[in-house]
Amino acid sequence: MRNSIAVFLMVVFLASISEGAWAPNAMPKTQAALKVPAALKDAITDPIGDTFGAGAVQPDITSFSASFTGSALVISITLSNAIDPTNFVGLVDLDTDQNPATGATPTVDLYSPYTSQLGDEYLLSFDAANAQASLSRTSDATMTAVPSSVSGGTITFTVPASDIGSPRAVNLATVVGTQPEPTDAAPNGGFITASAQPQAVPTMNEWGMIIFMLAAGLGSAYYLRRRKRT
Numbered sequence: 608m609r610n611s612i613a614v615f616l617m618v619v620f621l622a623s624i625s626e627g628a629w630a631p632n633a634m635p636k637t638q639a640a641l642k643v644p645a646a647l648k649d650a651i652t653d654p655i656g657d658t659f660g661a662g663a664v665q666p667d668i669t670s671f672s673a674s675f676t677g678s679a680l681v682i683s684i685t686l687s688n689a690i691d692p693t694n695f696v697g698l699v700d701l702d703t704d705q706n707p708a709t710g711a712t713p714t715v716d717l718y719s720p721y722t723s724q725l726g727d728e729y730l731l732s733f734d735a736a737n738a739q740a741s742l743s744r745t746s747d748a749t750m751t752a753v754p755s756s757v758s759g760g761t762i763t764f765t766v767p768a769s770d771i772g773s774p775r776a777v778n779l780a781t782v783v784g785t786q787p788e789p790t791d792a793a794p795n796g797g798f799i800t801a802s803a804q805p806q807a808v809p810t811m812n813e814w815g816m817i818i819f820m821l822a823a824g825l826g827s828a829y830y831l832r833r834r835k836r837t
């Protein structure tokens with residue numbers, strides 16, 4: 608029951624975004640189309656000429672990356688040609704608990720010939736004509752606006768880490784295309800992983816060590832004097 612509600616919400620959500628016109632990819636997900644997951648790599652290059660659309664214009668991904676910078680997850684998608692903001696849309700699947708068994712069906716699996724091995728806790732949907740992308744929490748379809756920017760062939764999204772539950776790491780995949788159809792995905796099977804910087808462990812510098820030793824020495828001298836008196 609919960610699953611059917613989640614699927615229904617997902618369908619309603621997908622119908623509400625600009626890629627709603629996209630038809631699911633009918634190509635069978637053969638073993639040949641699958642590759643070893645690109646896990647634990649936060650940036651990958653994607654082949655030129657591996658598009659799967661039918662139209663005259665087919666945005667072709669050449670690289671896909673995601674990394675934590677300060678308190679934000681910065682996601683970049685680069686195409687082989689300059690982006691036409693009037694006809695470039697797409698989706699980024701975010702698996703923030705790194706568990707394919709939890710979350711919603713990844714859109715890469717729906718709209719590309721590849722299997723991402725993700726379970727979406729969040730879905731980023733964008734239309735390059737807008738300076739903001741939409742981030743949806745798949746459990747309850749809560750929407751958040753996320754800044755995006757286009758420069759040449761690259762579109763970049765800055766997702767506040769707190770908007771995706773401040774995860775330690777996140778697995779991602781993307782599928783992009785034109786308004787009528789999806790044309791390319793990355794990676795070609797599997798996902799990339801962005802890891803948050805580990806919290807810096809405070810270390811004692813030399814002065815700190817000297818002060819600590821002096822304090823410890825004074826403390827023990829005081830203790831010994833008190834013992835002598837009693």
Ligand SMILES: [Ca+2]
Pocket residue numbers: 653654655656657658667668669791
């Ligand atoms: Ca490509």
Ligand SMILES: [Ca+2]
Pocket residue numbers: 702703704705706707708709710725726727728
């Ligand atoms: Ca998941």
